[in-house]
Amino acid sequence: MTATVTRKASADRTRPVRGRRSSGHLRQERRAGWLFVAPAVIVLVVFLFAPILMAAWVSLLDWNGQSSPFSGEADFVGLDNYRNLLVDAGLLRSDFMLSVRNTVYYVLFNVTGAVVVSFALALAVNSYILRGRAFFRTIFYFPAITSSVAISVLFLFLFQGAGVVNVVLSWVGIDGPSWFTDPRGVLHIVLSWFGVDGAPGALSDTTLGGLSLWDWLSGPSVAMCTLIMLTVWTTSGTFMLFFLVGLQDIPVELEEATAIDGAGAWQRFRHLTLPLMRRSVVLVITLALIGSWQVFDQVFILSQGSPAKTTLTPAYISYVRSFGDGQFGVGAAVAFVLFAIIIVLTLVQRWVGRERRA
Template identity: 30%
Template structure:
């Protein structure tokens, strides 16, 4: 019995020597590490420091003020309004984008003719930058010459035309639906990949047993899409929490502060009002909000994957 043990120990020692980390490998890692340190680690540590100062972002006068920025964030009605808008947009976008993406994926998966054309059409808005998409929708929603109001007038509903981006009741909704239009195609591709990985025999067997299309989706398709649901919901949530481009182009945070989110508020106070210290503190708060929500969401969705 000793011979096999000795041989196994020799094999383990040889394998260990074979996998020894060569010193020259550090030279290949060093350039990437230096760049990562300069452009990620150093700015991050700098942001932590500046969040405790009253720096304006331009002058060399950097005055340490402790927790004053965070106290102001806690007591600021404008921050609470931005947080409320952020949460409304985030929850709405996560739900609507994923529902629409699943419906589009189911539609494209069932289509046999011109399926590639449909995929391209639904995915095309994703290729547009947020700035371009914002300009397109801003023109379409314009009260005076926008396509939406012009179309409503043409079909006899001119009485219900509204200022979609200037009315506080509709501005946030307009940003919401334009963002759903842009983002749903991206998540559709992920769901479509998940659908094409589901064995067709399962649905065929369920159909033979008399299961309706809804029951097949509820008990077969949707549970097997659990992994795709987790990925898409986390990605859409992170994207929604840091939404910026559409708001900057379409409403500039207005009317008033009705469409101002945390990300846009960071930009406004940091660069518009020259309160870089306060903006950095707000960015730190947003970072921890995203971190907490992401960890919480992943744990719940992964637990649901196991249950499914």
């Protein structure tokens, strides 16, 4: 609450100043201000806004990537690429819908997993009873600074059919799956334990975007779960730092006060730590959400969308359609739909996580 008050006060202070327009000194200051931000603005415009506009143009073309898209050699096809992607039944739409399903599950489990794990890690390395906290902070951050390519290759070996993970599982009598080649959805697997092997009629007959509801409800495949484990492990180090900063901002006096008032560890966590950490949690969820919708490099290295397209993601489709099939217009259209999905979801998530006034 204190923060809001300060911000309002400073806003009040600047307002009358902005009202008085002229004053040569001020104008000079403003010009200097623009001068100082100019490099950043130029870099943003040239490397961010201009390419976005160029890509938007490409997404309206049937462009094979072999000439300049602005030379007029490529046919202008209007919204055809978007129509093939979202409306017309065909391979592209079914691939895209599969990729959206895969990514929804990926995002769901990845964001939850990353937030929970990194919060737990932050709590652990922030606690006063842990010895060698600096050491643990460093090693928990290690996966984040290692190249994702190296980690992906490492996971490939760990999760082979006869790899380390399955050997360890066999010690406790579990016959592990062949992780990266198992296309079964985990929800389908769980349902089959309760005797639901095939799709109930209503679910298999109703389709959304050409994909039956039963297929939408498959859950992430075993292969996708491996991918989720990988990204949770690599990203939680970075998010742990965000949480750690938040935790260290919590005044010790408050914790002592609640302890004196007789609150237990869980009550302290639930009613003191968590409310004060709201901003950190919202930040981490936002970042994790955006990052996980764009998942590409792990898919590119580990699975290329297989098994049975259960690790296909929109970003990977965009790449394959562009460079594999020479359909750069389609690739750009996929990228823009992905962009829209991310923006909408981020807005929704900001709205849900907003600070409500008492």
